[in-house]
Amino acid sequence: MATLQAIKYSRGKLLVLDQLRLPHENHYDEVSTAEEAFDCIRSMRVRGAPAIAIVAALAHAVELHNGDCTATEPEEVIAHIEKRLDYLKESRPTAVDLSNAITLLKLATRAANLEGLAHPEAKEAILNTYIKTAEEILAKDLHNNTSIGSHGAAWLQQQYNASSERPISVLTHCNTGSLATSGHGTALGIIRTLYSEGLLKHAYCTETRPYNQGSRLTSFELVFEGIPSTLITDSMAGALFNLHRERMNIGAVIVGADRVVRNGDTANKIGTYQLAVLARHHGVKFVVAAPTTSIDLETDTGSAIEIEERKREELTQISGAIVNENGTVDTSKTAKVAIADQRIGVWNPAFDVTPHELIDAIVTERGTVVKGADGKFDFSQVLPERLASIAARQL
Structure with missing residues (x-):
């Protein structure tokens, strides 16, 4: 199945699809500085939490490859990298993928092996470490997305005993496909997998006002790949569930996430919360598709999430x-x-927060997390090392 590419990268060159021109024109911007990446993210020429993190990380990698850093002392080189990353972090504060990627890049750069190296070689080692780590973020995202698709499709198939003879229909909000990631997508990745396995009857997508990511982007991806689909306005979801849920076998609302906090509360595109309320009223499963990079275990509840x-x-x-x-x-x-x-x-507001009580499952690349008997999400099976690290710091 042909898919779209929002990000094209080779060492020293980054091209980013200008999503403001879609669905009418495919135009790639060359992004070679942190300032260009900041503007690209802020203006929403690129959007989607994973794609934002990837573009920020790779833009600085391109800068470093092309000689942006003039410092020579190892400490000054690291300080330069961290200053640029801190600047990029402010482009979209709600999306935790960006801050997680920046933390990873800082840790990797500080841990570069400089033993026995003179200053020129030490600088080169630091720069190479950063660039390789940024490239690994890109490669890992694609693998994570295909895993999310597999886990999510398997969980839904189990919930509804879905088959090619009895496929299910789903509704998605905003854009969470190839255009929001390195490829395949998160929520739309689950839909792609359902379709490829003959388990999808129909996909509905909301227009996602006010920026229309659903009508401009998701509908474009669905049509591009030949997936049976229908566009609705944001205010039509309740009527869709009420009038067509049984006939179309609507089984789930599947959304992405800009941030999932420790109790499962999820920040996503504005309009997500009302879909969760409607889904619960009509007995439709509400599923969040999120790579573990979108999970913030340092924040206890959604009330602490900064909403842009x-x-x-x-x-x-x-x-x-x-x-x-x-x-x-x-x-x-x-x-x-x-x-x-x-x-x-x-x-x-660009986002709202859906309380964990309204979420049935959170699908990650490491598996599907559901609530326990106490009604709470437990991320210990998918993020044991991160929880252990937090516990150790609290001792």
Whole structure:
């Protein structure tokens, strides 16, 4: 099955698909500095927690490969790297993948083997360690996504006794596919796996206002890969469950995550929480697909998650390519259109938090986590080493 690539990388060169131009135009931006990566992430030309972390890590790798660091002393080289990483961390504060990647890169760089090396060789060893670690983040993400797809599809098949004769339908929110990751995707990765195994009847995707990642991106991926699918507005989910749940055998809402905290509370694209409420009311499973890099065991509950607020114009204006009278799209012409009174006050949080009580399963690359008899999620089976590290620090 052909898939899209949001990120194209070879050592010293990073190309990032400009997702603001989709679905009408495939254009890749060359990203060669931390500033360009920051702008790419902040402007949402790239989005999705895994992809954000990958672009930030690789952009600095390209910088270092191309001679950005002029320091010579090992301590100064490390300080330069950490300063650039701290700058990149501010591009999207809610997505924990970015901060986890930055922590990993800092630890790896500090641990570079410099024994017996003079300053020029020591600097080279530090830079090579950073670059290799950043490249490993890219490679590992693809492996993780395919594992999430397998675990999630297997769990849903078990829950509904799904088969090619009795496939299930699912609903997804925002974009969690190849465009949000290094490939395959998280929530959309589960949908891809269900489809490839003959277990998917139909996929529904929400438009995901106000940035329309569902209508612009997820629908584009689904059509691109020939997966049977239908686009709905965010406000149609309740009617879909009420009118078509049994006929279409709608088994699950599957979403991604920008951050999952220790008790299972999950921050994801705005609109996720209301889908969880609707799913619970209609007896539809609510599944979060998240690599372990998105799990934050240092934060106890969702109330402590910082929620990014975005500019008001996302709600009051919309822009896009011009549609000609014959229905064709002219990508050479774009227009910005007012869709609200420009004087109205606006509240525009980018994310909301779904409480763990409304989540049935959290699917990671290491397996599917479900709640125990106490109604709480236990991540000890998928993240034993991280929990042990936290426990050791608390002694």
